[in-house]
Amino acid sequence: MDALGIPTSRAAAIVVSRDMVVRDQFYNGRMKYEPAAVVLRLAPTWFRIGSLEILTKEQEKLNLKQVVDFTVEHYMPTVERENYVKFFETVVEQSSALVAKWMAHGFTHGVLNTDNMSLLSITIDYGPFGFLDSYNPSFVPNHSDDEGRYSYLNQPKIFKWNLACLADALQPLLSAEEQQQTADIIKRFDDIYLEQFMSIFRRKLGLSRPAKDEVRLIQLLLDMMQQRRADFTQTFRQLGDLHLDNIELNEEHWALHSISNHRRFSEFITLYQESLKETETKEEERHRIMNSVNPQYVLRNWMAEAAIRQAEKGDFNLTNVLLKVLRKPYEKDDEAEALGFSNSPPDWACSLRVSCSS
Incomplete structure (x- = not known):
């Protein structure tokens, strides 16, 4: 995740023991012995939205203030002390950028409750996560998430829900006017996220700047990918290797084969070329941009x-x-x-x- 450019906690070490422990991985009674292991994980801080929620619930206002002030003082140099609205706005902006990067790389966290969302907007608590293989917006990596609450497509919505919970947790520190300001920030989340989403997906298609029909262009590609269950990672990567003026697919372009015979593929290519022309993006620049944001490998x-x-x-x-x-x-x-x-x-x-x- 770090090498992909996604803010994250880090694994510093893993120690495997010869001691065996009993595990019931899927909670179905099929227990088995496996080697014990300990992973050492590092992050600037492990404070989460849930860290504040529990303090508010227990009416520990002093401790709530100390945790927020500590976070601001040590990790948010652009936020003035005791400016809790700015603190909240910063978390919202950074969180929207984080989930946009998740979506751009096909990453699905799996258990995105408020206890698994960092105040610093870094990826924490890796459990039942997964990267998309075929593009399936309903992809759920967690076998126990029967309702699909934490599906790939739902992640921005869940971020918004959790950030609203953060606003509620901050209420003891806010005046009535400041509470309204945080509510207004939440209302802007969709626009803040869309801007982040478009910025990175624009680069995934190699566009050097915004284009008039970029939303339609991206949606058209994703629609084709969904209908043909095209591979998420390799479709973008292989698209960056093509010469659009003379498209010749070979066996190395296996992901693109799945969408190349879609009835709207030629429409997509035409719109793509028009967007590149509008943004004055040359082929060499397109390849460079796309290969810098579309990985060849993810941890499938x-x-x-x-x-x-x-x-x-x-x-x-x-x-x-x-x-x-x-x-x-x-x-x-x-x-x-x-x-x-x-x-x-x-x-x-x-x-x-x-x-x-x-």
Whole structure:
């Protein structure tokens, strides 16, 4: 995630023990012994929206004020002390930027409650997460999320809900006028998020600046991808490798094949070319922009599962390969290509399920 340019906590180390522990991964009674392990995770602070909610609920106003003041003093240099509206506005802006980056890379958190949202708008509490394979807006990585509350498509909506909870938690520190100001900021969330979303998706298509029909262009591509279940990561990456004036698809463009025979594909290409012309974006610049924001590799669940199966046998070779490759996700790697990391996921990947205990 860090190498993708997404704000995140970091894993500093993992220590694996020879001691075995009993785990019931999917809470279905099928318990098994697995090696115990401890992961050391680092972040500037672990304060979350939930950290403030519980203090407000318990009417601990002094502690609430101390936590917010501490966060502002140490991590928000542009916010004046005790300017809690500006603090809230900063969290909203940074959070909208974070979820826009998630959406742009096909990342789905899986359990996005207020206790899993950092006040610093960094990705924390990795559990049943997953990157999209085929573009499915309803994708849910958490096997116990039957209602799809935390689906890929719902993430911006959930961010907005959680930020409204943050506004409620801050109320003991706000005057009536300031409470209204935070309510007004929440009302602007959709516009703030859309601006962030368009900024990054514009670059995913290689546009050097805004274009008149960019919203229609992006939506048209996503509609085709959804209808043909095109691979999310590789569709954008392979699109950046094409020459639009002379489109020739080969076996390396396997993701684009799924949309190239869509009845609206030629309409998309025409609109795409018009947008590039309007923004005066040359082909060389388009390729450069797209390859800087569209990764060749993301940590797909099948790749993690394959590494886990090896690691359970004491073989950490694939784990180390993944560490190497994912440190430079925008660069092609011969070993990664040989292992199929940029190929269509294997059939068995469709059956993978992830839980909070994964």
